[in-house]
Structure formats: structure tokens, C-alpha cells
Amino acid sequence: MIRLRSLRHKLLGVIAMVILPAMLVSISTVVAYDLHVYQQTIRDDMRTQAELLGHMSAPALTFDDQRLAQENLSLLRLRPKVNAGGIYNARGQLFARYAAPDQKPVIPARVGSPGFQFQDGKMQLFQPIYDNGELLGTVYLRADYEMMDRFVDYLLIGVLAALLALFIAWLVMRRLSEVITRPILNVAHVAREVMKTGDVSRRAERLGEDEVAELAESFNKMLSDIESRKRELENSNREIAREAEQRALAQQEVMRLNAELEQRVHERTMQLELANGELAMAMEEAKSANQAKSAFLSSMSHELRTPLNAILGFAQILTSDKLPSTLAQKKEFANHILKSGRHLLALINEILDLAKIESGAVALSMEPVALADILQECETMMAPLAGQRGIRLLFPQQVSYNVTADRTRLKQVLLNLLSNAIKYNREGGAVVVDCTTSAAEVLRVSVQDTGMGLKQEQVRMLFQPFNRLGQESGAEEGTGIGLVVTKRLVELMGGTIGVSSSPGVGSVFWIDLKTTVPVPSPLEGLVPPPAGDGPLRGRDNITVLYVEDNPANLKLVQEIISFRPELRLLTAPDGQLGLELARAHLPDLILMDINLPGISGLEALRLLRAEPRTAHIPVIALTANAMPRDVERGIAAGFFRYLIKPINIDEFTEAINSTISWLAERAHAEAGREE
Incomplete structure (x- = not known):
């Protein structure tokens, strides 16, 4: 791309770039337009x-008069652009022909397709x-088609016109250059002088009142x-020199101050070394805790498998035909299974308590x-x-x-401390x-x-998770997290827990709780009705409906109910069938699992309460959903x-007995109202 350094040349180039496209388009x-008109004129003339010729030659074709047809074609000599012609009969055979004197008499032997055709620069x-x-018949005409010649002529005319326009623009630009470029060149000249000499006192001359004049004013x-x-910079340099002297003093x-800072850094380094030592101790404690956790997992595997071993082992003996046992042995095995199951x-x-906490x-x-009251209950247990x-x-x-405490959790804390005191005591010792x-x-x-x-x-490590009172031998049963649960529960109740111990003498565990004044319960003095009162007592056909999808659980309840001849048990494997049996038999009592196929126990309870015939039947939840929120949700639902x-x-x-007593009391009250 050509770079135009002169402003004058650039201006001329801009004018040329504006004029040339405009002329090209025009x-x-x-x-x-002219070529289109030319083509349309030739077409219209040849068609006319x-x-x-067709109208004049119609009689000649009708009477087969070739002479007349030839005379008609001879009239084409008056049309110099037409250089050949012909007339064909209805069968498409050449009937008469015409050719200009300076043209070869080349006439198509047969009729072509009607309309215009272009061939060798000719229009047919x-x-x-x-x-x-x-x-x-058919008339054939061939004429000169000078479209390309006319286009070349126009092209030459356009080039000449463009050159003439550029020449005129150059003349105009040469005349106006002084008016347009002189103010700008004046500013450029002053700028070069300032850059060369560094003399900023020079000023550019203002010529006129246009934008270039404003540019000169702004430049000045x-x-x-x-x-x-x-x-200002010169003054500042002098000020900087003065400040340099002051900076030397400041240095x-x-x-x-650096000397003092080094002393402080040394002191801080000593502090960091001390902190690193404490961090190392903390990391060692964390490592010990992690090892204790690993030991806990190993211990938990042992603790869980031990009762499971007894449960599964004695259960296999009881169910094996190859290992017969007496009735006394069966009872002993069942006791072992029961004890191991409770321990498990x-x-x-x-473990769930710790997870919930x-x-x-x-x-x-x-x-x-x-x-x-709490101490009395703990002593009894x-x-x-x-x-x-x-x-x-x-x-x-x-x-x-x-x-001030949660009664259930306080009892759990004291039982845990007493259990540990007994478990880790010596034979014949004492707990105070x-x-x-x-x-x-x-x-x-x-x-x-x-x-x-x-x-x-x-x-020191006693209240850390997974630590079993320092008992590494594993001789005592337990998870090693009982004291952790105890500590967290005491803290949740706003108290504290501590311990003091002497090797060979014993240990003292203590908890501190806030004292308070007791508030009498509004239920004090109320005596529950005797279990044997009421119309339901003495009945031998109390109907109990049990809705349960697990066959083993269903069988267990059947065996328990079988020892109560006054109870008649109905069973249903899902909630829908349970609803149908409840509507059909109207049982006195319903036992309901919650996780049932189809509709859940909660939904079944809602449907029972919605029907007047079954709304009065008490429903007891019998479920494995043991979380506190599950219990609260069940009681709120109406179990x-x-x-x-x-x-x-x-x-x-x-x-079962308390529900039957409640039913008896309700029936007795209804009977009294009827009387």
C-alpha cells in the first residue's frame, strides 16, 4: 500500500477516492441502461x-409462389444490419432465401426453435x-449484434471521463491547497522547531476561524x-535536592531502626519456635487421636462381632438337626441369645447417641x-x-x-458413670x-x-473419642465412646464434668449442674385407673390387628400374642389390606408398622382417623424408626x-395392657353417660 506522506497528496487521494467510485457507478x-435499450431495440426491429415478411409471404406460401417470396426477401437489402434471411414452408423446408452481398449465403436447412438465438456474434x-x-411457414432473420463493440466504446469513454475528472480535481486542489493545508503546515512547522530546539516559547500563527485555527490555539x-x-519541574528539582539531604539523615x-527490628525479629523467631513446638505437640495429639480412632474401629469390629457370634452360634445350634439339645440347654441358649442381643x-x-450429639x-x-428420684432409680438398676x-x-x-437438666439424659449420664465404676472396679470393691x-x-x-x-x-486422653478408659487389653466390653457421650450431654445441659484418679487407689468422676427450685407437676396426685377395671376386662375376644410386611416380625408378635388367650390376632402384610381389615372387623386395637409397601403407616393412620367407624380405634406404632424426630412425628400424627x-x-x-385399660375406662364412661 502506497503511503502518502504529504498532506496535500493525502487530500488529493481522498478526492480521487470519492470521485472515482461515484463516476464508476454513474x-x-x-x-x-444503454446496452439494455440497444438489445431491446434490435429485438423489436427484427420481430417487426x-x-x-410473414404477412407479405403468406400468399406466396399458400399458392407455392417462390418468386413472390424471393421478391419479398429482397426488400431486406434496405436493412443493412440484416445480413441474411429465409422463408420455410409448413413442413420446415427452405422455400426462399436471402443473403447480403458481403455475407456468405449460409441459411439453416431446417427450421429452428421459435425465438431469438445468438451465434458467432449474430442474432437469429x-x-x-x-x-x-x-x-x-416460418420466417428466418439474421442480423449483426454489436453489443461487445458498444461496451468497449463505453469503457474507453469512461476512462477518458475519469482522467478528465482527476485532472480537474488536481487543478482545483492546487488552487485550494493554500487555504486548507497552510494552517496545518504552520502548526507542524512550529512543532518540529519545538522538538528540535526545546524552546517551548514558540507559538503557531492562527489563520482563520475554522477547526484548524482552533487546533492552532489548542496547540499554543x-x-x-x-x-x-x-x-515547576525546575523548582521541584531544587526541592528534591534539598530533600535528598534530609533523606540522608533519615537513612x-x-x-x-533496622538494628532494633533485628532484635524484634529475633524475639519473634523465638516465639515462632515456641509456637512450632506447640504445633508439633498438637500434631502428635492428633496423630494419637487418629491411632485411637483406628484402634476404635478394630475394637468396634470385635465388640460387635462378639455378641453376634453368640447370637448366630446358639441360633445355629437351636436350628440344627445334627446338634440335638435338651429343653434346659435350649433355654440356656435362648438366654445367651437374649443377653447378647441386648448387649448388641x-x-x-x-454409637447412635454419639452420632446424634x-x-x-x-x-x-x-x-x-x-x-x-434419679439416684434411687439408678441404685435400683x-x-x-x-x-x-x-x-x-x-x-x-x-x-x-x-x-436443671433433661431427666432422661441425666439418668443416662449417671448410669454410664456408675457402670464404668463397677466395670473397672476390683472384686469386692465399693462405689460411693x-x-x-x-x-x-x-x-x-x-x-x-x-x-x-x-x-x-x-x-489427659480420657474424654477423647474412641478411648476406652485407657484399657488397651480389651478385657472389658464397651465402645470406648461412653464417656465422650456423657461429656457432651453434660455440656449440652449447661454443666461440666471432670475426673481425678490415683493409680492403685481409684478414680472419682464428678459432674456440676445448676440447682433450681422444683415446679409441682399438674399431674401429681392423679392415680391411674386399676388395670382390672372396665367392661373389656373379662372379655375373651379382644381383637388386635397387626399390620406388618416382615414375616419374621409378624411371626414374633404372633408367638407373643399366643400366650394371651383373650386376644384374637388379625394380620395384614401391607397398609391397604390393613385398612380393609380394619373397616371389616373394627378391631379393638391396631399395631401398625410405619415403613409399609404401598401406603405408609402414617398415611394409613390418617385414613383411619378420617373415617367415623374407625376413628376411635387406638393405633400403636411398632417400628424401627427410632430417631427422636421420628418419635415426635409419630406422636404428633396421632399414634x-x-x-x-x-x-x-x-x-x-x-x-397392650395399658391400651386395654384405657379402652375399658372409655367404655365404662360411655356406659355411664348412656344410663
């Missing part, structure tokens, strides 16, 4: 000549001759600003709790376990304190429970044992009782 339009026309709708203002900035001060359930519940799913019901090992339990005789208060309205409950005690490092699998036969029997 000339092209004129040429295209053909029609005239075949025009049919009709008379009263009858085809008499820019030079003024530069001149002012230059003076000396910085060197002094306790392990699972302990860690996830924040534990909901506590904080209320004033009488400590005397722990006495058989202590008696098996000859361990004495010593509880305080008079306890009048009340604490004591209660003391402080001035801050805090009650301390302590549990002291006479076991082997713990070392200081064992005490009369909520029993959790695996079935505790005593609890199951108590629920």
Missing part, C-alpha cells in the same frame, strides 16, 4: 421485420407464419502548559429434676450388676437437691456416690470407685403409643 448505470430469429390460425495552550510545567535513622443393642444405641440432632427438655461382682453401692441417704453444693448454686454429683485408677496421661424395634416383650405387654 457510468456503469448509463452503460447498462419478421412479422411484415425464427418467427412462425399463421393465417386464420393455420401454420403456413499546550505549549503554555508545558512551559509552566517546565518551570541514618532507618539504620538505627446397647452398643448400637451408644455430633450432628446436633439431640433435643433436650430442660426442667427442674429431683435428684433423689445398678444393684444387680454390682451384686454379681460383690461390689457395694453407697448412695447418700437424704438428698433434697433439684437441678456423693452430692455437695457450692456458694454459686452449683451441685456436684461425684462417683468414686476403688479400682486400679488411671495414670496422668490416661486421664396412641410409639414402640421401637427390636421389641422389648415387657414393654410390649405393658403397652
Whole structure:
């Protein structure tokens, strides 16, 4: 691409680039229109000549008069553009011909397709001759077609016109260059002088009042600003020189501060080394905790498999035909299975407790709790376990304190501490429970044992997860997370837990809880109706409907109910059939699983309550959904009782009996209203 350095040349180039496309478009339009008109004129002229010849030659074709047809064709000599012609009869045979003197008499022997054709720069026309709708023949004409010659002529004219326009533009530009380019060249000249000499006092001359004049004015203002900035810069340089002296003095001060900084860095380094040491200790503790977790997983595998081994082993003996056993042995095996199953359930519940606490799913019901009642219940429950090992339990005789706590969880905490005190005690030892208060309205409950005690490092790791009281031998059963659950529960109740231990002497575990004033319960003094009262007592046809999809669970309840001759059991494997049996038989009591095929137990309960005939039937939930939110949801849905699998036969029997008593009381009240 050619670079035009001169402003004048650039301006001339712009004018040329504007003029040439405009001329090109104009000339092209004129040429295209003229060529189109030329072509249309030739077509119309040849078509007119053909029609005239056809009309004149119709009698000659009719009477087969070639002479007349030839005379008609001879008239074409008056049309110099037409250089050949011919007339064909109706059969398409050449009847008469004509050729210009300077043209070869080349006439097609046969008739071509009607219409215009182009061949060798000539335009040909075949025009049919009709008379009263009858085809008499065809007229043929051939004329010169000078389209390309005319196009070349126009092209030459266009080039000459473009050159003439450029020449005129050059003349005009030469005349106007002084007016347009002189102000700009003046500014450029001043700019070059300033760049060359550095003299910013020069100014450009303002010529006129147009945009270029404004450019010169702006350029002059820019030079003024530069001149002012230059003076300011010189002043600034002098100020910088003065500041350099001050900076030298400041550098000396910085060197002094650096010395002080080095001392501080040394002190900070010592602190970091100390922090790194603490971090190393924390990492070691984390490593120990991880090892304890691995040991816990190994221990859990052992703890879970141990009761499972007894359950599955004795169950295989009971079901084997090759290992016959007596009735006494069967009873002994069943007791082993029952004991192992309860132990396995306790392990699972302990693990679930920790999981619920860690996830924040534990909901506590904080209320004033009488400590005397809790201690009495714990003593009753722990006495058989202590008696098996000859361990004495010593509880305080008079306890009048009340604490703010969740009754169930407080009982769980104390039972866990007492269980550990008995488990890790020596044969014939003692467990002492004591209660003391402080001035801050805090009650301390302590549990002291006479076991082997713990070392200081064992005490330090005691409340970490997966640690089994430092018992590495695994001689005692347990998950190693009971104390973790205990600690978390105490903290959730707003208390604290601690321990002190002496190797060979024993350990003391204590919990601190806030004391409170008891609030009388509105239900105190109410005595429940005797279980034997009411019309339902003495009936031998109390109907119980059990809706359960698991055959083994269904069989278990059937066996339990079989010992109650007054109960008649109906069963259904799904919720839909259970609804149909309830509507058909109207049982006195319904046992309902929740996870059922088809409709769930909750949906079945809703449908039962929606029908007047079944709305009064008490429904007891018998399910494996044991989470607190599941229990709350079930009670809110309207279940009369909520029993959790695996079935505790005593609890199951108590629920049946209490429901029957409630039904009897209700029937008695309805009978009294009728009288």
C-alpha cells in the first residue's frame, strides 16, 4: 500500500477516492441502461421485420409462389444490419432465401426453435407464419449484434471521463491547497522547531476561524502548559535536592531502626519456635487421636462381632438337626441369645447417641429434676450388676437437691458413670456416690470407685473419642465412646464434668449442674385407673390387628400374642389390606408398622382417623424408626403409643395392657353417660 506522506497528496487521494467510485457507478448505470435499450431495440426491429415478411409471404406460401417470396426477401437489402434471411414452408423446408452481398449465403436447412438465438456474434430469429390460425411457414432473420463493440466504446469513454475528472480535481486542489493545508503546515512547522530546539516559547500563527485555527490555539495552550510545567519541574528539582539531604539523615535513622527490628525479629523467631513446638505437640495429639480412632474401629469390629457370634452360634445350634439339645440347654441358649442381643443393642444405641450429639440432632427438655428420684432409680438398676461382682453401692441417704437438666439424659449420664465404676472396679470393691453444693448454686454429683485408677496421661486422653478408659487389653466390653457421650450431654445441659484418679487407689468422676427450685407437676396426685377395671376386662375376644410386611416380625408378635388367650390376632402384610381389615372387623386395637409397601403407616393412620367407624380405634406404632424426630412425628400424627424395634416383650405387654385399660375406662364412661 502506497503511503502518502504529504498532506496535500493525502487530500488529493481522498478526492480521487470519492470521485472515482461515484463516476464508476454513474457510468456503469448509463452503460447498462444503454446496452439494455440497444438489445431491446434490435429485438423489436427484427420481430417487426419478421412479422411484415410473414404477412407479405403468406400468399406466396399458400399458392407455392417462390418468386413472390424471393421478391419479398429482397426488400431486406434496405436493412443493412440484416445480413441474411429465409422463408420455410409448413413442413420446415427452405422455400426462399436471402443473403447480403458481403455475407456468405449460409441459411439453416431446417427450421429452428421459435425465438431469438445468438451465434458467432449474430442474432437469429425464427418467427412462425399463421393465417386464420393455420401454420403456413416460418420466417428466418439474421442480423449483426454489436453489443461487445458498444461496451468497449463505453469503457474507453469512461476512462477518458475519469482522467478528465482527476485532472480537474488536481487543478482545483492546487488552487485550494493554500487555504486548507497552510494552517496545518504552520502548526507542524512550529512543532518540529519545538522538538528540535526545546524552546517551548514558540507559538503557531492562527489563520482563520475554522477547526484548524482552533487546533492552532489548542496547540499554543499546550505549549503554555508545558512551559509552566517546565518551570515547576525546575523548582521541584531544587526541592528534591534539598530533600535528598534530609533523606540522608533519615537513612541514618532507618539504620538505627533496622538494628532494633533485628532484635524484634529475633524475639519473634523465638516465639515462632515456641509456637512450632506447640504445633508439633498438637500434631502428635492428633496423630494419637487418629491411632485411637483406628484402634476404635478394630475394637468396634470385635465388640460387635462378639455378641453376634453368640447370637448366630446358639441360633445355629437351636436350628440344627445334627446338634440335638435338651429343653434346659435350649433355654440356656435362648438366654445367651437374649443377653447378647441386648448387649448388641446397647452398643448400637451408644454409637447412635454419639452420632446424634455430633450432628446436633439431640433435643433436650430442660426442667427442674429431683435428684433423689434419679439416684434411687439408678441404685435400683445398678444393684444387680454390682451384686454379681460383690461390689457395694453407697448412695447418700437424704438428698433434697433439684437441678436443671433433661431427666432422661441425666439418668443416662449417671448410669454410664456408675457402670464404668463397677466395670473397672476390683472384686469386692465399693462405689460411693456423693452430692455437695457450692456458694454459686452449683451441685456436684461425684462417683468414686476403688479400682486400679488411671495414670496422668490416661486421664489427659480420657474424654477423647474412641478411648476406652485407657484399657488397651480389651478385657472389658464397651465402645470406648461412653464417656465422650456423657461429656457432651453434660455440656449440652449447661454443666461440666471432670475426673481425678490415683493409680492403685481409684478414680472419682464428678459432674456440676445448676440447682433450681422444683415446679409441682399438674399431674401429681392423679392415680391411674386399676388395670382390672372396665367392661373389656373379662372379655375373651379382644381383637388386635397387626399390620406388618416382615414375616419374621409378624411371626414374633404372633408367638407373643399366643400366650394371651383373650386376644384374637388379625394380620395384614401391607397398609391397604390393613385398612380393609380394619373397616371389616373394627378391631379393638391396631399395631401398625410405619415403613409399609404401598401406603405408609402414617398415611394409613390418617385414613383411619378420617373415617367415623374407625376413628376411635387406638393405633400403636411398632417400628424401627427410632430417631427422636421420628418419635415426635409419630406422636404428633396421632399414634396412641410409639414402640421401637427390636421389641422389648415387657414393654410390649405393658403397652397392650395399658391400651386395654384405657379402652375399658372409655367404655365404662360411655356406659355411664348412656344410663
